[in-house]
Amino acid sequence: MQETGGGRQRPRILGAVAMAVGFLLVLSGAASAQNINQSNVFVGYSFLADNLFSGQHASLNGWSMSAEKKYLPFFGLVGDVSGVYGSKGLPGSASACGSAGCVVQSSISQYTFDVGIRGSYATNTIRPFAEALFGEVHTTESGLGLSNTNNGFDALLGAGIDCRLTRRLGCRATIDYIVTGNFVVRHNSIRASSGLVFRF
Secondary structure: OOOOHHHHHHHHHHHHHHHHHHHHHHHHHHHHHOOOOOOEEEEEEEEEEEEOOOOOEEEEEEEEEEEEEEEEOOEEEEEEEEEEEEEEEEEOOHHHHOOOOOEEEEEEEEEEEEEEEEEEOOOOOEEEEEEEEEEEEEEEEEEOOEEEEEEEEEEEEEEEEEEEOOOOEEEEEEEEEEEEEOOOOEEEEEEEEEEEEEEO
């Protein structure tokens, strides 16, 4: 009995399909193993558009650092520390300037210490995320030998994206909305950060 051409080719087609499916499964497993959804440490530059306790607005520059420990596939626990610095011409007091008044060039520093939750979804190349952090802010404004220091509560809501550079190294860009103050006064600020991510 003679085998037709279609009968001879059917095993080849089935074999090719099986190989293609196997290849796709291997690629899928490799991508899953190499995605960037890992515990990490971030170090970078920060710019803060800050509303001060003195009622003035200042543009401050500095640094930020954070560490994230992954406990669930889509969530991690985060600790965040930042320090920003700058100067601003502020109205001087009568004791410092006299009755005519003056503008005092004040030095400004602000530090935040926060902890919270970060939610993310990762592929093998990018990881968008959102976070909610809470903690303390420490602000100092000083000039002409006078200093005004404020400590208060802060809440941070942010979003960002991680991009893969190498297996362990990436880059990050974030923007955060920060509410700072105490039970009497509240201020809203915007922080933008960028830098390097080290995964482990």
